[in-house]
Amino acid sequence: MIAFIIRRVLVGIVMVVVMIFVVFSLFFASGNPAINQCGKYCSAEKIEELTRLLGYDKPIPAQFGDFVRGLVVGRDYPVNDAYREQLIANGFENRIIHCEAPCLGYSQSDQKTVNQLLGKAAGPTISLAVVSFVIWIFFGVLIGVLAAVFKGKWLDKVVVGSTLVVYALPVFVIGTFFLQYVAIKWELYPYPRFEPLQGPEDILPWITGIFLPALTLALFFMAAYVRYTRAFVLESMSEDYIRTARAKGLPERRVLFKHGLRSALTPLVTLAGLDFASLLAGAIITESVFNYQGMGALAVKANNNHDLPVLIGLVIVGATAVIVMNIIVDILYAYIDPRVRFAK
Amino acid sequence: MKKRTIARLGSLAVAGAVVTAALTACGPSTGGSSENTGGTVTYLGVAGQWEGTDPASVYYGNELASLRRLVYRGLVAFPITDDPNPAPLGDLATDAGTTEDGGLTWTFTIKDGVTWQDGSPVTGDDFIYGLSRSYDETLVNGTGVGTTYLGQYAPSVVEAGYSGPFTSTPEATAVFEEHFFAEGQTVTYKFDVAWPDFPYAAATLFTTDPYQESFDDGSTLWEINSNGPYILEEDEFDPALGGTFVRNPEYDPSTDSTELREALPDEFRFEFVADSDVLFQRLVADNGDDKAAFTDANIPATFYSQITGDVADRTMKSTSPYTRFLQINSLTVTDPKVRRALAVALNQNGVIQAWGGENWGEPSTTIVAKALPGYQPNKGFEGLNPDGDPEAAAALLAEAGQPNPEIVFAFPDTPTNQKLVPVIQQSWEAAGFVVKLNPIAPDATPGYYGQMADKDKNGNKVDVFFAGWASDWPSLFGVVVPIIQSNPAGVQYGVGFNYGFYSNPEVDALIDQAFASTDANEQAALLAQADSVAGADGAYIPIANQKNYFLYGSKIGGFLPDVASSYYPDFGSIYVLED
Secondary structure (H helix, E strand, O other), X not given: OHHHHHHHHHHHHHHHHHHHHHHHHHHHOOOOHHHHHXXXXXXXXXXXXXXXXXXXXXXXXXXXXXXXXXXXXXXXEOOOHHHHHHHHHOOOHHHOEEEOOOOOOEEOOOOEEHHHHHHHHHHHHHHHHHXXXXXXXXXXXXXXXXXXXXXXXXXXXXXXXXXXXXXXXXXXXXXXXXXXXXXXXXXXXXXXXXXXXXOHHHHHHHHHHHHHHHHHHHHHHHHHXXXXXXXXXXXXXXXXXXXXXXXXXXXXXXXXXXXXXXXHHHHHHHHHHHHHHHHHOOOHHHHHHHOOOOHHHHHHHHHHOOOHHHHHHHHHHHHHHHHHHHHHHHHHHHHHOHHHHHOO | OHHHHHHOHHHOOOOOOOHHHHHHOOOOOOOOOHHHOOOEEEEEEEOOOOOOOOHHHOOOHHHHHHHHHHOOOOOEEOOOOOOOOOOOEEOOEOOOOEOOOOOOEEEEEEOOOOEOOOOOEOOHHHHHHXXXXXXXXXXXXXXXXXXXXXXXXXXXHHHOOOOOOOOOOHHHHHHHHHHXXXXXXXXXXXXXXXXXXXXXXXXXXXXXXXXXXXXXXXXXXXXXXXXXXXXXXXXOOEOOOEEEEEEOOOOOHHHOOOOOOOOOOOEEEEEEEOOHHHHHHHHHHOOHHHHHEEOOOOOOHHHHHHOOHHHHOOEEEEEEEEEEEEEEOOOOOOOHHHHHHHHHHOOHHHHHHHHOOOOOEEEOOOOOOOOOOOOOOOHHHOOOOOOOOHHHHHHHHHHHOOOOOEEEEEEEOOHHHHHHHHHHHHHXXXXXXXXXXXXXXXXXXXXXXXXXXXXXXXXXXXXXXXXXXXXXXXXXXXXXXXXXXXXXXXXXXXXXXXXXXOOXXXXXXXXXXXXXXXXXXXXXXXXXXXXXXXHHOOOEEEEEEEEEEEEEOOOEEOOOEOHHHOOXXXXXXXXXXXX
């Protein structure tokens, strides 16, 4: 088991490094990023000055080297050495911004390090991911199992039909309905605002503020998970060993929970892990509808502003989250299903 | 304001009041008294529109107006008034400034007892330091107002290579210090070119606002160091969520005037929401804290059907400082008759209808907004038919001997423009023009205005192009000069906003006379005359003067769009009504 974990982690690290290099080269291959920071009164001289100031005048391998050094030991901004020296000469060394390792870069248009921006966006995104995950896993699996147990009965038909409807509705329709009708027009629920969770006394406002967006996101996933669960349970309940269990005279409840569900739900671990990881990169539509300032909203903003360092940072963090979750899922899976561990 | 704002206008708010409208509207009156003191006013906005709260980076009219009343007092400020022609009053300075050489040199004396939020006094040096920051590219964050106007009135500082306090050479700094300096509480501004309405600009823009050097640490973009009646409760303003402004314990009302700020609410909460739908749903619903909420965004046309009954009682219409027009490339369309034919043929009402109808704007004969003190209709475009007159235009073309001239029309390729452009195209084709369209993609590099500013239009043939303007301060100098004064000889990029490269010695002479005048009324009259001469010469194609249509909560009092706030609602007068 230990060897298996070490192997997976090493592969994961290699994947992260390769991914960083690919992302960096992709973004920088598309011309001079300084143009995007030049504003509306841009001139050729201004572009030249900004290019130097932001360090885009160096060759791309050198920029990649600086970026990696920033990740490992941190960096100072502005990156241009002459500019920093001039600041010191004029007595303004307090304007030099040190970005601690692992430094992901500096956003000129926000005058903040990418780490600061990501740190701020992480709260709403993680909250949203966790709460909606809990809702969708709990209700998705529960309803899915019920639908399988009552296969063909009216409950099953209602569930199957309604999941289809929910799944077909775009997230922004559900979100807009919750926000503009449930919260604003009918006043059935307090207007959702993100409240950070910093101590036990914050739990109530936090959960109140996050419930509608989390439910919006959860409904979409839940509809899919009800159908996955139903299908997996039905499939495993028709296996030979279930017939054996029933033949042994086990009560039906025990057959379902002890024998049926265990094998039915293992594939869900993989699915759930990856879905959760992708949410850590931000739920763009849900965040936009509710004006939650998470990773998704940050990505939209950075994209609109052509804020390259932030985009690179977001992609690296998002992809790393997926790779890490993948490793966790693999390990969990190996724990649940020993066959995985021994397969070469 | 100006081009950047115009480029994003669709999502921004604009305000204005034909003043009579403000007076006769059934909304609350101004003149809050002490019993209206207290409570929390919520200002609702759309997330992601602010570009900074550092005074060097604030640029949009509504942002300047709100911060001027709450946290950033300047040298001077405009009073809260429905007078369409107010003069600036001393704010941190004792009076509106003095000049003895017709606007070349301005001096101001800073009041005693005015302080920053940490209790330390606001000094003359703080003003010079604040001005110097307006030259730094990294602080102005691409907005460039400071360098644009300072470059125009004090070109020698920019030519010396001055780039702000952090990176300038000692030689460049010396040139800056010859022009702008403080002696004790007296601050002096020496321009190379007379700036007769400098106090008007200083009242509106933050370019000349003071800044406390000890506060300046390289990450000030979203920080606010107040010298006004409120302070920001959070460490930073959040462009996506907003911020809360509470009473400033260091603020001494005896150094200020209720003509400039009544400062009645105990708290101003800026709350940003995802989009204007959510914003207006909340104002229409008028529930809970939203009863004391307002916005400076215009009611979208999709909400007009909900503006009935008591909701309609909570609306106010006003004029706006924004005008829309088309610029003509004078280098390619050289015959004034052909240029005028474009204006005469244009169906202004049809274009306005496509933009949003009568609540959105009204036909105009000039680039000058009705909101500006000294506004006059352009006599050169007198009798222009707002529905377009293709026959008259065809007659002009016949006189010019060019019955079917080809016209290339450039515009930003946005969904709104795609609705307007066919209307414009049809009006011109009816007069005999052969119209070719040149849509510019929104993400083009250089951007739309970058391409239009170029004398060669980025290598493409462009004869006519979309434009819009709002003067950066309430004066005809802020619109007539940048748009129709001839560009200096030899420039490749249009100076100011004269991207049509229009050039007329008669217009220039009238503008020079206005600069030489010291009387505000005479200045305005001369500039209006210059505008009329340009109109008769077909310098541009007027379309519309925009309007505002505001909605506020049922417990909002003192709602007044005025000159001081560029016809956005004035934060200085607003208050919470008692139950």
